[in-house]
């Protein structure tokens with residue numbers, strides 16, 4: 001039987017001998033080195049601003065991303081909420097992509113807890129015309145107008161998760177910065193996977209962060225930390241961010257144990273994302289070869305592969321029976337995500353199982 005110590009450093013089995021979990025890059029477990037950093041962390045009461053490890057993480061992240069302030073929060077969902085709420089008053093609206101995480105997967109928190117409505121536009125990252133985005137922003141002054149809701153924030157997601165980890169070009173980000181500035185509204189980035197976007201585009205993370213008023217960046221996705229995200233903002237918004245974090249129950253105490261994992265992740269797990277991207281590209285090429293028309297390798301820019309199947313739930317179930325876990329993001333679309341805990345052997349095993357299942361599918365229309 002595993003002792004507590006052996007359990008604490010165990011890695012998930014990859015490859016033919018155990019399940020290969022490709023549902024998400026959130027399934028990673030802390031590495032032994034990360035656990036050592038956590039165990040050695042200096043801690044204090046973060047709610048009093050006295051946790052040295054949290055402070056170190058916040059200062060490091062703010063500097064890395066070229067903004068004045070960073071606030072450690074438990075999750076990306078909370079990060080998005082508190083950042084957006086710091087710019088969006090009750091009764092205003094946020095413009096986001098139709099498929100955005102803040103619209104799809106955050107339990108309607110902006111409306112339920114924030115009193116904010118969302119207005120969605122498809123293809124914000126690439127196909128939406130800038131003129132249409134500009135026209136959607138309702139930035140009139142309220143004076144004398146008692147009808148029309150006011151837009152307070154334009155929200156971007158980089159990488160775009162439901163689009164299969166697509167990367168925003170820096171040029172498009174700059175165009176959105178200019179749109180938001182011209183309208184006098186804030187520009188927010190859900191940068192849960194900003195690190196993947198930076199590595200894929202061979203640009204510094206701060207270049208991708210520069211256009212934004214606020215960002216939420218995650219440490220617990222591809223970077224492999226067990227918990228934690230950071231809200232990046234200016235000094236003028238940081239009090240509001242901290243107040244909302246507290247209001248939601250997100251102010252923590254000896255959180256340095258978690259912050260140490262986050263710092264370790266930022267120091268050691270960003271550059272290696274290139275390996276996840278390579279494995280995703282290899283898997284996409286293999287699956288496209290096995291089942292032409294079901295996978296488009298050209299769309300694979302980071303660590304996600306989207307696959308079209310007849311019945312995504314049934315396909316995922318059959319793959320699981322053969323030790324490969326994949327996610328269904330719609331009735332007919334599978335999402336496969338590479339990450340820190342999957343090696344080449346795991347990808348080869350998954351590739352052969354998934355390719356066989358795809359070959360058994362009816363041909364793509």
Ligand SMILES: Cc1ncc(COP(=O)(O)O)c(C=O)c1O
Nearest residue numbers: 075076077078101157161190192
């Ligand atoms: C793009 C994106 N934003 C935000 C989140 C929310 O992060 P969390 O699960 O830490 O709340 C996720 C989660 O996977 C995500 O993919």
